[in-house]
Amino acid sequence: MKRVKIAEILSQPQIGQEILVKGWVRAFRSNRFIQLNDGSTINTLQAVVDFENFDEAVLKKITTAAAVGLKGTLIESQGSGQAVELQVSEIEIIGEANPDDVQKTVMQPKKHSLEFLREQAHLRFRTNTFGAVFRIRHAVAFAIHNYFNEKGFFYLHTPIITGSDAEGAGEMFRVTNLDPINPPLNEDGTVNFKEDFFGKAVNLTVSGQLEAELAALALGQVYTFGPTFRAENSNTSRHLAEFWMIEPEVAFNDLLDNMNLTEDFLKYICQYIMTNCADDLKFLNDREVQEQASKPQNERNELSLIERLQFVVNNEFKRLTYTEAIDVLKNSNHYKKKKFKFDVSWGIDLQSEHERYLVEKEFKCPVILTNYPAEIKAFYMRQNDDGKTVAAMDVLFPGIGEIVGGSQREERLDILKKKCADFHIPEEELWWYLDTRKFGTVPHAGFGLGFERMVMFVTGMSNIRDVIPFPRTPQNAEF
Ligand code: 4AD
Ligand code: MG
Numbered sequence: 001m002k003r004v005k006i007a008e009i010l011s012q013p014q015i016g017q018e019i020l021v022k023g024w025v026r027a028f029r030s031n032r033f034i035q036l037n038d039g040s041t042i043n044t045l046q047a048v049v050d051f052e053n054f055d056e057a058v059l060k061k062i063t064t065a066a067a068v069g070l071k072g073t074l075i076e077s078q079g080s081g082q083a084v085e086l087q088v089s090e091i092e093i094i095g096e097a098n099p100d101d102v103q104k105t106v107m108q109p110k111k112h113s114l115e116f117l118r119e120q121a122h123l124r125f126r127t128n129t130f131g132a133v134f135r136i137r138h139a140v141a142f143a144i145h146n147y148f149n150e151k152g153f154f155y156l157h158t159p160i161i162t163g164s165d166a167e168g169a170g171e172m173f174r175v176t177n178l179d180p181i182n183p184p185l186n187e188d189g190t191v192n193f194k195e196d197f198f199g200k201a202v203n204l205t206v207s208g209q210l211e212a213e214l215a216a217l218a219l220g221q222v223y224t225f226g227p228t229f230r231a232e233n234s235n236t237s238r239h240l241a242e243f244w245m246i247e248p249e250v251a252f253n254d255l256l257d258n259m260n261l262t263e264d265f266l267k268y269i270c271q272y273i274m275t276n277c278a279d280d281l282k283f284l285n286d287r288e289v290q291e292q293a294s295k296p297q298n299e300r301n302e303l304s305l306i307e308r309l310q311f312v313v314n315n316e317f318k319r320l321t322y323t324e325a326i327d328v329l330k331n332s333n334h335y336k337k338k339k340f341k342f343d344v345s346w347g348i349d350l351q352s353e354h355e356r357y358l359v360e361k362e363f364k365c366p367v368i369l370t371n372y373p374a375e376i377k378a379f380y381m382r383q384n385d386d387g388k389t390v391a392a393m394d395v396l397f398p399g400i401g402e403i404v405g406g407s408q409r410e411e412r413l414d415i416l417k418k419k420c421a422d423f424h425i426p427e428e429e430l431w432w433y434l435d436t437r438k439f440g441t442v443p444h445a446g447f448g449l450g451f452e453r454m455v456m457f458v459t460g461m462s463n464i465r466d467v468i469p470f471p472r473t474p475q476n477a478e479f
Helices: 006-011 056-060 099-103 114-119 128-150 209-219 255-276 278-293 305-314 322-330 352-363 413-422 427-435 451-459
Strands: 018-029 033-037 045-048 067-076 084-095 202-204 221-229 242-251 318-321 367-373 389-397 401-408 444-450
Touching: 006 018, 006 045, 018 045, 018 084, 033 067, 128 221, 128 255, 128 278, 128 451, 209 221, 209 242, 209 427, 209 444, 242 255, 242 451, 255 278, 255 305, 255 367, 255 389, 255 401, 255 444, 255 451, 278 305, 305 451, 318 322, 322 352, 322 367, 322 389, 352 367, 352 389, 352 401, 389 444, 401 451, 413 427, 444 451
Parallel strands: 045 084, 318 367
Antiparallel strands: 018 033, 018 067, 033 045, 067 084, 221 242, 242 444, 367 389, 389 401, 401 444
16 A cells, blocks of 8 residues: 655545555554654644554554554544544554653653754654754755746856865865875975875865856856855854855846845745745744743744744845945944944944844844945955945844845956955966956856755744754764
8 A cells, every 4th residue: 555645644635545654653642542743744643543453562562753654544533633533454563662762862742952952963853843944944945946947047066175265264174185194294394285185275165156156157147055164163053164055146247136136035935935834834933932932021023933934025125335334333322322242333344243233123124235345355246436345245134144145246357356466365276267257257246145044034943053954063063
Protein backbone atom coordinates (compact mmCIF):
# COMPACT_ATOMS: atom_id res chain seq x y z
CA MET A 1 0.00 0.00 0.00
CA LYS A 2 1.29 3.44 -0.90
CA ARG A 3 2.19 5.69 1.97
CA VAL A 4 0.24 8.95 2.20
CA LYS A 5 1.67 12.12 3.77
CA ILE A 6 -0.26 13.66 6.63
CA ALA A 7 -0.28 17.08 4.91
CA GLU A 8 -2.15 15.52 2.01
CA ILE A 9 -4.58 13.59 4.22
CA LEU A 10 -5.54 16.67 6.20
CA SER A 11 -5.88 18.99 3.23
CA GLN A 12 -7.93 16.59 1.09
CA PRO A 13 -9.41 13.99 3.42
CA GLN A 14 -10.84 10.96 1.60
CA ILE A 15 -13.28 9.52 4.11
CA GLY A 16 -13.57 5.75 3.98
CA GLN A 17 -10.23 5.23 2.28
CA GLU A 18 -7.72 2.58 3.38
CA ILE A 19 -4.38 4.28 3.90
CA LEU A 20 -0.88 3.77 5.27
CA VAL A 21 0.89 6.52 7.21
CA LYS A 22 4.38 6.53 8.66
CA GLY A 23 5.76 8.98 11.16
CA TRP A 24 6.80 9.67 14.72
CA VAL A 25 4.57 9.43 17.76
CA ARG A 26 4.06 12.75 19.49
CA ALA A 27 1.76 11.34 22.15
CA PHE A 28 -0.18 8.18 22.98
CA ARG A 29 -3.10 8.80 25.32
CA SER A 30 -5.28 6.31 27.18
CA ASN A 31 -3.78 3.38 25.26
CA ARG A 32 -6.05 4.55 22.45
CA PHE A 33 -5.18 7.88 20.74
CA ILE A 34 -1.92 8.29 18.86
CA GLN A 35 -0.87 11.75 17.68
CA LEU A 36 1.30 11.11 14.66
CA ASN A 37 3.54 13.62 12.89
CA ASP A 38 5.49 12.90 9.72
CA GLY A 39 7.11 16.29 9.14
CA SER A 40 5.03 17.16 6.09
CA THR A 41 2.97 19.59 8.17
CA ILE A 42 2.93 20.99 11.68
CA ASN A 43 -0.38 19.21 12.25
CA THR A 44 -0.67 15.70 13.61
CA LEU A 45 -2.99 12.96 12.51
CA GLN A 46 -5.03 11.36 15.26
CA ALA A 47 -4.99 7.58 14.99
CA VAL A 48 -7.37 5.50 17.08
CA VAL A 49 -6.31 2.09 18.34
CA ASP A 50 -8.74 -0.47 19.79
CA PHE A 51 -6.34 -1.97 22.29
CA GLU A 52 -8.28 -5.25 22.51
CA ASN A 53 -7.16 -5.96 18.93
CA PHE A 54 -3.41 -5.60 19.52
CA ASP A 55 -0.68 -7.31 21.50
CA GLU A 56 0.23 -5.63 24.76
CA ALA A 57 3.89 -5.90 23.65
CA VAL A 58 3.23 -3.84 20.52
CA LEU A 59 1.19 -1.20 22.34
CA LYS A 60 4.00 -0.75 24.87
CA LYS A 61 6.34 0.30 22.08
CA ILE A 62 4.08 3.15 20.95
CA THR A 63 5.90 5.78 22.95
CA THR A 64 6.72 9.43 22.33
CA ALA A 65 9.35 9.78 19.54
CA ALA A 66 9.00 6.18 18.34
CA ALA A 67 8.57 5.69 14.59
CA VAL A 68 5.52 3.70 13.52
CA GLY A 69 3.64 2.72 10.40
CA LEU A 70 -0.14 2.66 10.72
CA LYS A 71 -2.62 1.15 8.31
CA GLY A 72 -6.29 1.83 8.63
CA THR A 73 -9.42 3.58 7.44
CA LEU A 74 -9.88 7.32 7.45
CA ILE A 75 -13.10 8.20 9.26
CA GLU A 76 -14.82 11.34 10.41
CA SER A 77 -13.53 12.08 13.87
CA GLN A 78 -15.70 11.02 16.78
CA GLY A 79 -14.15 13.62 19.06
CA SER A 80 -13.67 17.35 18.73
CA GLY A 81 -10.32 18.90 17.88
CA GLN A 82 -9.87 17.27 14.50
CA ALA A 83 -12.03 16.63 11.45
CA VAL A 84 -10.74 13.19 10.59
CA GLU A 85 -8.96 10.34 12.30
CA LEU A 86 -7.46 7.04 11.35
CA GLN A 87 -9.14 3.86 12.60
CA VAL A 88 -6.06 1.66 12.92
CA SER A 89 -6.11 -1.94 11.67
CA GLU A 90 -2.37 -2.70 11.52
CA ILE A 91 0.60 -1.34 13.47
CA GLU A 92 4.25 -1.62 12.49
CA ILE A 93 6.85 -0.52 15.03
CA ILE A 94 9.61 0.89 12.80
CA GLY A 95 11.97 2.44 15.35
CA GLU A 96 11.61 2.27 19.11
CA ALA A 97 12.39 5.15 21.48
CA ASN A 98 13.28 4.44 25.09
CA PRO A 99 11.09 6.72 27.28
CA ASP A 100 13.88 7.21 29.85
CA ASP A 101 16.17 8.51 27.11
CA VAL A 102 13.44 10.65 25.54
CA GLN A 103 12.96 12.31 28.96
CA LYS A 104 16.40 13.86 28.62
CA THR A 105 15.78 15.33 25.20
CA VAL A 106 13.89 18.13 23.54
CA MET A 107 11.41 15.52 22.31
CA GLN A 108 9.88 15.28 25.75
CA PRO A 109 6.57 17.06 25.19
CA LYS A 110 6.93 20.17 27.33
CA LYS A 111 8.23 23.69 26.89
CA HIS A 112 11.99 23.92 26.44
CA SER A 113 14.22 26.96 26.25
CA LEU A 114 15.66 27.81 22.84
CA GLU A 115 19.15 27.51 24.37
CA PHE A 116 18.46 23.92 25.41
CA LEU A 117 17.07 23.20 21.96
CA ARG A 118 20.27 24.57 20.39
CA GLU A 119 22.34 22.11 22.41
CA GLN A 120 20.28 19.38 20.79
CA ALA A 121 20.24 20.79 17.29
CA HIS A 122 20.25 17.21 15.95
CA LEU A 123 16.88 16.53 17.61
CA ARG A 124 15.24 19.94 17.59
CA PHE A 125 13.81 19.28 14.10
CA ARG A 126 11.30 17.07 15.91
CA THR A 127 9.77 19.99 17.80
CA ASN A 128 6.86 22.02 16.47
CA THR A 129 8.82 25.25 16.57
CA PHE A 130 11.76 23.99 14.53
CA GLY A 131 9.61 22.00 12.18
CA ALA A 132 7.79 25.24 11.39
CA VAL A 133 11.01 27.27 11.11
CA PHE A 134 12.69 24.87 8.71
CA ARG A 135 9.64 24.34 6.52
CA ILE A 136 9.41 28.13 6.24
CA ARG A 137 13.16 28.38 5.58
CA HIS A 138 12.64 26.09 2.62
CA ALA A 139 9.72 28.18 1.40
CA VAL A 140 11.75 31.39 1.60
CA ALA A 141 14.50 29.82 -0.54
CA PHE A 142 11.92 28.57 -3.01
CA ALA A 143 10.22 31.99 -3.16
CA ILE A 144 13.56 33.62 -3.92
CA HIS A 145 14.31 31.32 -6.85
CA ASN A 146 10.74 31.74 -8.05
CA TYR A 147 10.94 35.50 -7.93
CA PHE A 148 14.13 35.76 -9.94
CA ASN A 149 13.12 33.07 -12.39
CA GLU A 150 9.84 34.86 -13.09
CA LYS A 151 11.76 38.08 -13.69
CA GLY A 152 14.24 36.51 -16.12
CA PHE A 153 17.32 36.44 -13.87
CA PHE A 154 19.87 33.65 -14.24
CA TYR A 155 21.08 31.75 -11.16
CA LEU A 156 24.86 31.96 -11.09
CA HIS A 157 27.12 29.75 -8.98
CA THR A 158 30.05 31.82 -7.82
CA PRO A 159 33.15 30.23 -6.28
CA ILE A 160 33.34 29.34 -2.62
CA ILE A 161 37.13 29.29 -2.66
CA THR A 162 38.47 32.65 -3.79
CA GLY A 163 41.54 34.86 -3.67
CA SER A 164 39.68 38.14 -3.28
CA ASP A 165 38.22 39.93 -0.28
CA ALA A 166 35.28 41.66 -1.95
CA GLU A 167 34.16 43.56 1.12
CA GLY A 168 37.68 44.53 2.18
CA ALA A 169 36.96 43.83 5.81
CA GLY A 170 39.69 41.20 6.10
CA GLU A 171 37.42 38.80 7.93
CA MET A 172 38.30 35.67 6.00
CA PHE A 173 38.87 32.01 6.66
CA ARG A 174 42.04 30.80 5.00
CA VAL A 175 41.85 27.63 2.89
CA THR A 176 45.12 25.74 2.69
CA ASN A 177 46.54 22.26 2.62
CA LEU A 178 50.03 23.28 3.71
CA ASP A 179 51.48 21.49 6.71
CA PRO A 180 50.53 23.78 9.63
CA ILE A 181 53.52 22.69 11.70
CA ASN A 182 56.11 23.04 9.02
CA PRO A 183 54.87 25.30 6.20
CA PRO A 184 57.22 26.42 3.40
CA LEU A 185 58.60 29.86 4.21
CA ASN A 186 59.78 32.88 2.26
CA GLU A 187 63.15 34.40 3.07
CA ASP A 188 61.46 36.94 5.34
CA GLY A 189 59.87 34.16 7.40
CA THR A 190 56.33 34.56 6.05
CA VAL A 191 54.46 31.52 4.70
CA ASN A 192 55.11 30.90 1.00
CA PHE A 193 51.66 30.41 -0.43
CA LYS A 194 53.11 29.91 -3.91
CA GLU A 195 53.65 26.34 -2.72
CA ASP A 196 50.07 26.00 -1.52
CA PHE A 197 47.44 24.03 -3.46
CA PHE A 198 46.31 26.91 -5.66
CA GLY A 199 49.73 28.58 -5.91
CA LYS A 200 48.42 31.56 -3.97
CA ALA A 201 46.71 32.44 -0.71
CA VAL A 202 42.97 31.77 -0.90
CA ASN A 203 40.03 31.92 1.46
CA LEU A 204 36.34 31.11 1.77
CA THR A 205 34.23 33.69 0.00
CA VAL A 206 32.74 36.66 1.87
CA SER A 207 30.57 37.55 -1.14
CA GLY A 208 29.88 36.37 -4.68
CA GLN A 209 29.29 39.90 -5.90
CA LEU A 210 32.46 40.59 -7.88
CA GLU A 211 31.97 37.43 -9.93
CA ALA A 212 28.24 38.15 -10.27
CA GLU A 213 29.13 41.55 -11.76
CA LEU A 214 31.23 39.85 -14.45
CA ALA A 215 28.27 37.69 -15.45
CA ALA A 216 25.72 40.53 -15.24
CA LEU A 217 27.80 42.50 -17.72
CA ALA A 218 27.03 39.79 -20.27
CA LEU A 219 23.85 37.99 -19.18
CA GLY A 220 22.11 41.18 -18.07
CA GLN A 221 20.57 40.01 -14.82
CA VAL A 222 21.93 37.30 -12.56
CA TYR A 223 21.70 36.31 -8.92
CA THR A 224 23.78 34.17 -6.62
CA PHE A 225 22.48 32.16 -3.68
CA GLY A 226 25.27 30.53 -1.80
CA PRO A 227 27.13 29.96 1.42
CA THR A 228 29.12 32.94 2.67
CA PHE A 229 31.79 32.97 5.35
CA ARG A 230 32.89 35.73 7.68
CA ALA A 231 35.38 35.42 10.49
CA GLU A 232 33.87 38.35 12.36
CA ASN A 233 34.30 37.71 16.01
CA SER A 234 30.90 39.13 16.82
CA ASN A 235 28.87 36.91 19.06
CA THR A 236 25.56 38.63 18.44
CA SER A 237 22.07 37.31 17.78
CA ARG A 238 22.40 38.49 14.14
CA HIS A 239 25.80 37.19 13.03
CA LEU A 240 26.91 33.80 11.81
CA ALA A 241 30.38 32.76 10.62
CA GLU A 242 28.68 30.71 7.89
CA PHE A 243 25.50 32.09 6.40
CA TRP A 244 23.71 32.21 3.07
CA MET A 245 23.47 35.25 0.89
CA ILE A 246 21.43 36.13 -2.18
CA GLU A 247 23.11 38.64 -4.48
CA PRO A 248 21.26 39.89 -7.56
CA GLU A 249 23.21 42.04 -10.02
CA VAL A 250 21.62 43.95 -12.88
CA ALA A 251 23.22 45.70 -15.84
CA PHE A 252 21.90 49.19 -16.63
CA ASN A 253 20.29 49.59 -13.18
CA ASP A 254 21.02 52.65 -11.08
CA LEU A 255 20.53 53.15 -7.36
CA LEU A 256 16.83 53.98 -7.70
CA ASP A 257 16.19 50.83 -9.78
CA ASN A 258 18.13 48.91 -7.16
CA MET A 259 15.93 50.22 -4.34
CA ASN A 260 12.78 49.44 -6.27
CA LEU A 261 13.97 45.89 -6.99
CA THR A 262 14.87 45.30 -3.34
CA GLU A 263 11.56 46.55 -2.03
CA ASP A 264 9.52 44.54 -4.52
CA PHE A 265 11.60 41.43 -3.79
CA LEU A 266 11.28 41.63 0.00
CA LYS A 267 7.52 42.21 -0.28
CA TYR A 268 7.19 39.21 -2.58
CA ILE A 269 8.91 36.94 -0.05
CA CYS A 270 6.65 38.12 2.80
CA GLN A 271 3.53 37.65 0.69
CA TYR A 272 4.70 34.23 -0.49
CA ILE A 273 5.12 33.01 3.09
CA MET A 274 1.69 34.31 4.13
CA THR A 275 0.10 32.58 1.16
CA ASN A 276 1.96 29.28 1.31
CA CYS A 277 2.92 28.68 4.94
CA ALA A 278 -0.28 29.61 6.76
CA ASP A 279 -0.24 26.77 9.34
CA ASP A 280 3.41 27.14 10.30
CA LEU A 281 3.13 30.92 10.37
CA LYS A 282 0.06 30.80 12.60
CA PHE A 283 1.87 28.46 14.99
CA LEU A 284 4.88 30.80 15.22
CA ASN A 285 2.59 33.81 15.52
CA ASP A 286 0.73 32.28 18.48
CA ARG A 287 3.96 31.11 20.04
CA GLU A 288 5.25 34.67 19.95
CA VAL A 289 2.01 36.08 21.35
CA GLN A 290 2.34 33.72 24.31
CA GLU A 291 5.98 34.58 24.83
CA GLN A 292 5.21 38.29 24.68
CA ALA A 293 2.54 37.99 27.35
CA SER A 294 5.23 37.25 29.94
CA LYS A 295 7.17 40.41 29.07
CA PRO A 296 6.68 43.89 30.51
CA GLN A 297 4.32 46.04 28.42
CA ASN A 298 7.04 48.35 27.08
CA GLU A 299 9.12 45.44 25.75
CA ARG A 300 6.33 43.84 23.77
CA ASN A 301 6.07 44.02 19.99
CA GLU A 302 3.45 46.45 18.81
CA LEU A 303 2.49 44.16 15.95
CA SER A 304 2.19 40.38 15.89
CA LEU A 305 4.30 38.35 13.48
CA ILE A 306 1.59 38.10 10.84
CA GLU A 307 0.76 41.79 11.22
CA ARG A 308 4.43 42.63 10.66
CA LEU A 309 4.48 40.67 7.40
CA GLN A 310 1.26 42.34 6.29
CA PHE A 311 2.73 45.68 7.20
CA VAL A 312 5.79 45.14 5.01
CA VAL A 313 3.64 44.08 2.06
CA ASN A 314 1.19 46.97 2.38
CA ASN A 315 3.43 49.93 3.18
CA GLU A 316 6.12 51.75 1.28
CA PHE A 317 9.60 51.62 2.72
CA LYS A 318 10.85 54.94 4.03
CA ARG A 319 13.75 56.16 1.89
CA LEU A 320 16.26 58.73 3.10
CA THR A 321 19.94 59.53 2.76
CA TYR A 322 22.58 58.78 5.34
CA THR A 323 23.05 62.53 5.82
CA GLU A 324 19.33 62.97 6.54
CA ALA A 325 19.43 60.02 8.93
CA ILE A 326 22.28 61.59 10.89
CA ASP A 327 20.17 64.77 11.24
CA VAL A 328 17.15 62.76 12.40
CA LEU A 329 19.28 61.01 15.02
CA LYS A 330 20.92 64.22 16.24
CA ASN A 331 17.57 65.97 16.58
CA SER A 332 15.96 63.09 18.46
CA ASN A 333 15.11 63.30 22.14
CA HIS A 334 16.86 59.97 22.50
CA TYR A 335 20.12 61.66 21.44
CA LYS A 336 19.52 64.76 23.50
CA LYS A 337 18.91 62.64 26.57
CA LYS A 338 22.21 60.82 25.81
CA LYS A 339 20.51 57.47 25.48
CA PHE A 340 22.71 56.23 22.63
CA LYS A 341 25.79 54.34 23.73
CA PHE A 342 27.72 55.43 20.63
CA ASP A 343 28.00 59.06 19.58
CA VAL A 344 26.39 60.35 16.38
CA SER A 345 28.23 62.53 13.87
CA TRP A 346 28.52 62.63 10.08
CA GLY A 347 31.01 59.98 9.00
CA ILE A 348 30.31 57.33 11.65
CA ASP A 349 29.37 53.81 10.71
CA LEU A 350 25.83 53.56 12.10
CA GLN A 351 25.60 51.24 15.08
CA SER A 352 22.79 48.76 15.44
CA GLU A 353 21.21 50.98 18.16
CA HIS A 354 21.04 53.86 15.65
CA GLU A 355 19.55 51.70 12.91
CA ARG A 356 16.98 50.25 15.26
CA TYR A 357 16.04 53.68 16.55
CA LEU A 358 15.32 54.87 13.01
CA VAL A 359 13.24 51.81 12.12
CA GLU A 360 11.48 51.05 15.38
CA LYS A 361 11.06 54.45 17.05
CA GLU A 362 11.27 57.15 14.39
CA PHE A 363 9.70 55.76 11.21
CA LYS A 364 8.10 52.51 12.43
CA CYS A 365 8.55 50.88 9.04
CA PRO A 366 11.33 49.37 6.89
CA VAL A 367 13.88 52.01 5.96
CA ILE A 368 16.23 52.31 2.98
CA LEU A 369 19.26 54.46 3.77
CA THR A 370 21.32 55.68 0.81
CA ASN A 371 24.46 57.61 -0.09
CA TYR A 372 26.82 56.75 2.74
CA PRO A 373 30.26 58.31 3.27
CA ALA A 374 32.75 56.65 0.92
CA GLU A 375 35.21 55.79 3.72
CA ILE A 376 32.86 53.44 5.55
CA LYS A 377 31.74 51.48 2.47
CA ALA A 378 33.43 49.03 0.10
CA PHE A 379 35.75 50.11 -2.75
CA TYR A 380 33.38 49.05 -5.55
CA MET A 381 30.54 51.46 -4.73
CA ARG A 382 29.92 54.26 -7.22
CA GLN A 383 31.28 57.65 -6.24
CA ASN A 384 28.66 60.42 -6.11
CA ASP A 385 29.23 63.86 -7.62
CA ASP A 386 29.74 65.41 -4.17
CA GLY A 387 33.02 63.49 -3.97
CA LYS A 388 32.25 62.47 -0.36
CA THR A 389 29.52 59.87 -0.62
CA VAL A 390 28.89 56.69 -2.61
CA ALA A 391 25.69 55.27 -4.14
CA ALA A 392 25.22 52.74 -1.34
CA MET A 393 21.97 51.47 0.08
CA ASP A 394 21.17 49.56 3.26
CA VAL A 395 17.71 48.21 4.04
CA LEU A 396 16.84 48.21 7.74
CA PHE A 397 14.05 46.04 9.14
CA PRO A 398 12.27 46.20 12.48
CA GLY A 399 13.70 43.77 15.00
CA ILE A 400 16.54 42.85 12.65
CA GLY A 401 18.46 45.98 11.68
CA GLU A 402 20.38 45.66 8.42
CA ILE A 403 18.83 42.97 6.25
CA VAL A 404 20.15 44.09 2.84
CA GLY A 405 23.33 45.90 1.79
CA GLY A 406 23.82 47.02 -1.80
CA SER A 407 24.92 49.74 -4.17
CA GLN A 408 25.31 51.02 -7.65
CA ARG A 409 28.79 49.93 -8.76
CA GLU A 410 31.65 52.10 -9.96
CA GLU A 411 31.67 51.49 -13.70
CA ARG A 412 34.27 54.16 -14.60
CA LEU A 413 37.72 52.59 -14.91
CA ASP A 414 39.75 55.63 -13.88
CA ILE A 415 37.74 56.22 -10.71
CA LEU A 416 37.70 52.53 -9.86
CA LYS A 417 41.49 52.37 -10.19
CA LYS A 418 41.81 55.33 -7.89
CA LYS A 419 39.50 53.65 -5.36
CA CYS A 420 41.68 50.53 -5.48
CA ALA A 421 44.70 52.67 -4.68
CA ASP A 422 42.86 54.46 -1.84
CA PHE A 423 41.82 51.12 -0.36
CA HIS A 424 45.30 49.56 -0.85
CA ILE A 425 43.98 46.88 -3.20
CA PRO A 426 46.71 45.85 -5.68
CA GLU A 427 45.34 46.17 -9.23
CA GLU A 428 46.99 42.91 -10.27
CA GLU A 429 44.78 41.03 -7.78
CA LEU A 430 41.62 42.36 -9.42
CA TRP A 431 42.77 42.64 -13.05
CA TRP A 432 39.82 40.56 -14.20
CA TYR A 433 37.32 42.80 -12.40
CA LEU A 434 38.90 45.99 -13.74
CA ASP A 435 38.99 44.45 -17.23
CA THR A 436 35.18 44.49 -17.48
CA ARG A 437 35.32 48.30 -17.24
CA LYS A 438 37.32 48.37 -20.48
CA PHE A 439 34.90 46.55 -22.75
CA GLY A 440 31.48 48.15 -22.97
CA THR A 441 31.25 49.15 -19.34
CA VAL A 442 27.74 50.13 -18.18
CA PRO A 443 26.09 51.40 -15.03
CA HIS A 444 24.97 48.44 -12.93
CA ALA A 445 23.75 47.75 -9.44
CA GLY A 446 22.96 44.97 -7.04
CA PHE A 447 22.53 44.01 -3.42
CA GLY A 448 23.00 41.23 -0.91
CA LEU A 449 20.19 39.83 1.21
CA GLY A 450 21.22 37.92 4.32
CA PHE A 451 19.10 34.79 3.97
CA GLU A 452 19.01 33.95 7.67
CA ARG A 453 18.08 37.52 8.59
CA MET A 454 15.14 37.24 6.20
CA VAL A 455 14.14 33.91 7.75
CA MET A 456 14.35 35.55 11.18
CA PHE A 457 11.97 38.24 10.02
CA VAL A 458 9.34 35.89 8.59
CA THR A 459 9.48 33.42 11.49
CA GLY A 460 9.79 35.97 14.29
CA MET A 461 12.74 34.07 15.76
CA SER A 462 14.98 36.53 17.57
CA ASN A 463 18.26 34.62 17.43
CA ILE A 464 19.90 33.83 14.10
CA ARG A 465 21.13 30.50 15.53
CA ASP A 466 17.53 29.34 15.52
CA VAL A 467 16.88 29.75 11.81
CA ILE A 468 19.83 27.76 10.40
CA PRO A 469 19.97 24.02 11.01
CA PHE A 470 23.52 23.93 12.36
CA PRO A 471 24.87 27.36 13.31
CA ARG A 472 28.55 28.18 12.96
CA THR A 473 29.57 30.88 15.44
CA PRO A 474 32.78 31.69 17.34
CA GLN A 475 33.81 28.66 19.41
CA ASN A 476 31.00 26.56 18.03
CA ALA A 477 30.98 24.10 15.14
CA GLU A 478 29.18 21.17 16.77
CA PHE A 479 27.12 18.80 14.63
O1 4AD B 1 26.27 44.32 3.61
P1 4AD B 1 27.05 43.13 3.13
O2 4AD B 1 28.39 42.92 3.72
O3 4AD B 1 27.11 43.30 1.55
C1 4AD B 1 27.81 42.50 0.69
O4 4AD B 1 28.42 41.52 0.98
C2 4AD B 1 27.68 42.95 -0.75
N1 4AD B 1 28.69 42.24 -1.55
C3 4AD B 1 26.28 42.67 -1.25
C4 4AD B 1 26.06 43.11 -2.66
O5 4AD B 1 25.96 44.28 -2.90
N2 4AD B 1 26.02 42.17 -3.59
O6 4AD B 1 26.19 41.81 3.38
C5 4AD B 1 24.90 41.68 2.83
C6 4AD B 1 23.93 41.15 3.86
C7 4AD B 1 23.78 42.01 5.11
O7 4AD B 1 22.89 43.07 4.89
C8 4AD B 1 23.25 41.01 6.10
O8 4AD B 1 21.86 40.81 5.93
C9 4AD B 1 23.95 39.73 5.69
O9 4AD B 1 24.39 39.89 4.36
N3 4AD B 1 25.12 39.45 6.56
C10 4AD B 1 25.16 38.51 7.51
N4 4AD B 1 24.22 37.63 7.92
C11 4AD B 1 24.55 36.78 8.92
N5 4AD B 1 25.77 36.76 9.52
C12 4AD B 1 26.74 37.63 9.14
N6 4AD B 1 27.95 37.59 9.71
C13 4AD B 1 26.45 38.56 8.08
N7 4AD B 1 27.15 39.51 7.45
C14 4AD B 1 26.32 40.05 6.53
MG1 MG C 1 26.43 45.80 5.01
